[in-house]
Amino acid sequence: MKRHVLSVLVENQSGVLSRVSGLFSRRGYNIDSLSVGETEDPKVSRMTIVVRGDDHILEQIKKQLNKLIDVIKVVELDPEQSVFRELALIKVKTNMTTRASVIEIVDIFRANIVDVAADTLTVEMTGDEAKIEAFIALMDSYGIAEIVRTGLTALQRGNKAIKNLNEI
Amino acid sequence: MADCEGVIDLKASEAIIKCLLEEQVDTVFGYPGGYILNVYDALRRSKINHILVRQEQAAAHSASGYARVSGKVGVCIATSGPGATNLITGIATAYMDSIPMVIFTGQVKSSLIGRDVFQEADITGATESFTKHSYLVKNANELPRIIKDAFYIASTGRPGPVLIDLPDDIQSEEIEFKYPDTVDIRGYKPTTTGHMGQIKRAVKAIEKSSRPLIIAGGGVILAKARAELLRFVEKTGIPVVHTLMGKGALPSQNPHYVGMIGTHGFAEANMAMAKADLLIFIGARIADRAWGGVGDKIPKSVKIIHIDIDPAEIGKNVGTQIPLVGDAKYILTEMTEKIGKLDNSQWLSEIQASKKPQKSGSSDRVEPKYAVRLLSDKLNDNAVLVADVGQNQIWAARNFEDRPNRHFLTSGGLGTMGYALPASVGAKIAEPERQVVAVVGDGGFQMSIQELGTIAANNLGIKIILFNNSRLGMVRELQERRFGKTTEVFLDKNPDFIKLCSAYGIEGIRVNNNSELEKALEVAIEKEGPFLVECLVDPTESTL
Numbered sequence: 001m002k003r004h005v006l007s008v009l010v011e012n013q014s015g016v017l018s019r020v021s022g023l024f025s026r027r028g029y030n031i032d033s034l035s036v037g038e039t040e041d042p043k044v045s046r047m048t049i050v051v052r053g054d055d056h057i058l059e060q061i062k063k064q065l066n067k068l069i070d071v072i073k074v075v076e077l078d079p080e081q082s083v084f085r086e087l088a089l090i091k092v093k094t095n096m097t098t099r100a101s102v103i104e105i106v107d108i109f110r111a112n113i114v115d116v117a118a119d120t121l122t123v124e125m126t127g128d129e130a131k132i133e134a135f136i137a138l139m140d141s142y143g144i145a146e147i148v149r150t151g152l153t154a155l156q157r158g159n160k161a162i163k164n165l166n167e168i
Numbered sequence: 169m170a171d172c173e174g175v176i177d178l179k180a181s182e183a184i185i186k187c188l189l190e191e192q193v194d195t196v197f198g199y200p201g202g203y204i205l206n207v208y209d210a211l212r213r214s215k216i217n218h219i220l221v222r223q224e225q226a227a228a229h230s231a232s233g234y235a236r237v238s239g240k241v242g243v244c245i246a247t248s249g250p251g252a253t254n255l256i257t258g259i260a261t262a263y264m265d266s267i268p269m270v271i272f273t274g275q276v277k278s279s280l281i282g283r284d285v286f287q288e289a290d291i292t293g294a295t296e297s298f299t300k301h302s303y304l305v306k307n308a309n310e311l312p313r314i315i316k317d318a319f320y321i322a323s324t325g326r327p328g329p330v331l332i333d334l335p336d337d338i339q340s341e342e343i344e345f346k347y348p349d350t351v352d353i354r355g356y357k358p359t360t361t362g363h364m365g366q367i368k369r370a371v372k373a374i375e376k377s378s379r380p381l382i383i384a385g386g387g388v389i390l391a392k393a394r395a396e397l398l399r400f401v402e403k404t405g406i407p408v409v410h411t412l413m414g415k416g417a418l419p420s421q422n423p424h425y426v427g428m429i430g431t432h433g434f435a436e437a438n439m440a441m442a443k444a445d446l447l448i449f450i451g452a453r454i455a456d457r458a459w460g461g462v463g464d465k466i467p468k469s470v471k472i473i474h475i476d477i478d479p480a481e482i483g484k485n486v487g488t489q490i491p492l493v494g495d496a497k498y499i500l501t502e503m504t505e506k507i508g509k510l511d512n513s514q515w516l517s518e519i520q521a522s523k524k525p526q527k528s529g530s531s532d533r534v535e536p537k538y539a540v541r542l543l544s545d546k547l548n549d550n551a552v553l554v555a556d557v558g559q560n561q562i563w564a565a566r567n568f569e570d571r572p573n574r575h576f577l578t579s580g581g582l583g584t585m586g587y588a589l590p591a592s593v594g595a596k597i598a599e600p601e602r603q604v605v606a607v608v609g610d611g612g613f614q615m616s617i618q619e620l621g622t623i624a625a626n627n628l629g630i631k632i633i634l635f636n637n638s639r640l641g642m643v644r645e646l647q648e649r650r651f652g653k654t655t656e657v658f659l660d661k662n663p664d665f666i667k668l669c670s671a672y673g674i675e676g677i678r679v680n681n682n683s684e685l686e687k688a689l690e691v692a693i694e695k696e697g698p699f700l701v702e703c704l705v706d707p708t709e710s711t712l
């Protein structure tokens with residue numbers, strides 16, 4: 001099933017996240033990730049939702065989201081015209097012999113080491129999904145203690161913007 | 169706050185009542201309790217009529233019946249916790265049938281929310297998937313705006329229930345009250361006028377088709393578009409079938425009327441669906457019960473026009489070539505204006521010729537299909553029939569004649585047993601001058617039997633037609649068909665319903681067979697107050 005990235009502007013109110021996530025579970029839509037945060041307007045939040053489904057399901061998802069009173073606008077982001085990023089923190093098991101080579105890979109990936117302990121290194125990396133997956137795969141042989149990922153967040157490229165909220 | 173024009177200081181509970189008056193609410197249905205006391209105290213001092221039900225679920229069904237007959241928003245009130253959770257089935261019933269309703273629930277004090285205190289329940293969370301919208305009020309000053317928005321959301325676009333949860337402390341706060349004049353919700357702008365290009369495409373497709381068919385749903389009735397449908401049909405000669413919720417969209421005596429579709433519909437109506445080259449759905453969801461038994465017979469080549477106010481309904485259950493989002497009343501008016509006079513008489517007579525006369529059973533007891541037909545003949549042209557759920561619903565739907573000013577109410581979407589009695593309370597209170605008849609089975613009757621108390625206390629002249637087969641008849645049938653054996657459907661130890669009604673001060677007659685029926689119905693209709701006609705029905709009586 002095809003992957004789609006939806007950018008959803010919602011009222012920044014309690015209960016909105018529950019309404020949106022509840023909609024996906026009760027209608028049986030598959031959701032890969034959902035990230036949410038405040039926008040340039042503190043009354044509006046933006047959710048980036050990654051969903052899987054055919055065109056029919058995607059159309060239903062968009063329509064059902066639009067039906068929610070607190071949803072202001074739903075836009076499907078075109079991968080060619082958008083910047084997709086995800087943040088991951090990866091705690092890698094290291095020892096005296098492996099530490100140097102882990103650091104080397106971290107550098108190649110332009111990631112950062114944000115915490116060092118006797119037997120672990122915590123790496124912060126930002127990128128698209130493929131880059132993070134590749135890094136995780138490489139770290140697997142050293143042993144991964146913990147991973148946390150934010151889920152995808154995205155914006156349209158250039159001067160395109162989802163705006164003029166009162167005119168829509 | 170005297171310096172701001174029109175603003176007055178008011179207790180929030182008083183403000184709620186003032187908002188209701190602004191919304192022309194004259195009747196509310198409810199049941200008081202500990203965390204809604206402030207609202208009830210304000211209600212006591214107002215001119216709003218409060219109908220005390222006997223269980224909260226009935227308050228929601230009554231508000232629904234009231235809304236459907238009056239065309240206004242139905243309002244119900246309950247306390248927190250169990251009061252609110254008892255409403256749930258009623259709210260879900262209204263949601264599935266798109267009934268405009270505003271529900272007020274009490275809630276524990278704001279500072280106690282989340283601590284699982286006495287009579288606390290997360291009602292906005294619990295009803296999230298079957299309310300059109302809901303509010304947990306956190307700031308009393310927002311109440312006028314919230315109530316204004318709630319009534320607007322409930323009654324516009326595709327109607328539905330909106331819930332407002334009122335913490336106890338919020339109800340007694342002093343607020344600066346001014347009722348907003350306008351509504352502006354940026355995430356809610358329902359489309360009412362159809363897209364002109366699409367309307368033209370639809371008209372062209374209809375003119376080009378040789379066997380067009382209209383499938384009218386509940387949306388035609390909700391949009392108050394019955395007259396517009398009639399004009400469209402008269403100009404185009406297109407035959408009309410309908411869903412259960414669409415019953416009443418076109419009078420049964422109209423020459424273009426074919427009948428109800430679906431698993432419990434008429435063969436000729438389903439046949440017309442299968443033979444048509446163009447299907448025009450108007451305000452119909454086309455869910456499984458309507459599509460069942462016919463959906464797989466419809467050729468892929470058929471063209472579909474789907475008119476609905478809710479864009480999400482279009483393409484949800486069936487694909488469509490010409491989607492038309494908007495209000496059925498507006499779109500039908502536009503289409504009638506734009507379309508040329510058509511001749512569909514050959515196609516129509518082909519369908520009408522396939523109509524078979526209704527089967528009449530032979531039973532030593534009361535034959536329910538005959539009983540509904542007889543009842544229908546005896547009732548006025550503007551009678552309201554409220555059918556419960558089960559075999560009685562189908563007997564009623566298939567045999568009650570639709571006339572232009574009649575109303576047929578039932579729980580079509582959720583299929584809620586126990587709907588009819590409380591919904592008929594709402595219908596009778598909305599329009600006391602009209603005849604209101606509740607058709608129930610012995611199962612569903614006992615799910616809301618406590619409402620005999622509400623009926624008696626308010627001396628509501630509701631006529632109850634009880635089909636007593638001492639069975640859960642439809643379940644019995646399903647079990648026999650699927651498993652060959654029946655279980656847990658036997659109600660042979662039913663109470664004496666005549667005596668039971670008599671305990672409430674409600675008169676009744678027991679009818680043993682068809683020959684006693686006419687007289688009993690005449691007596692029931694003649695009597696001023698509520699009346700029970702208990703029809704004894706053979707336990708093996710079939711639905712169709």
